[in-house]
Amino acid sequence: MEAxxxxxxxxxxxxxxxxxxxxxxxxxxxxxxxxCRAELLxxxxxxxxxxRRALKDTDRMDLARTREELAEPRLRSREAVYAYVAAARGLVPGAVG
Known part of the structure; x- marks a missing residue:
């Protein structure tokens, strides 16, 4: 039964x-x-x-083994995603920002 x-x-x-x-x-x-879709457009x-920076920084998050190790990659990836959104916002007609 145990097996x-x-x-x-x-x-x-x-x-x-x-x-x-x-x-x-x-x-x-x-x-x-x-x-890729955004790059094509x-x-x-x-x-x-x-x-690419945002994806690269996000991919590094899974290398963290502890919560403490996750803090820095999480911060970097979040900042990179915000930078990407800010760059994209300027290219979207009618976007405010």
Whole structure:
């Protein structure tokens, strides 16, 4: 009975890990697609550079192993995303900012 319970826990843990990996990869793919779409719609070198910085800084967040290590990459990625939004806002007709 203990072997069955251990096997069940292992299978559920593996399935949960696979599902979480799928969700995270899907989110990264959507984010990259949105950035590429913005790059295609404008010839702004500033916007392209800001978008790439934001993605690069965001990708570094998963390297943190503790909450304390996450603080700096989180701050950098947040600032990079804000810079990207500010650069994009100037290229969107009717956007206020």
């Amino acid at each position: 069955v319970a251990a096997s069940l826990v292992a299978v559920l843990g593996t399935a949960l890990g696979a599902a979480l990996t799928h969700v995270l990869q899907r989110r990264n793919a959507l984010r990259a697609e949105a950035m 404008t010839a702004s070198a500033e916007l392209t550079a800001a978008g």
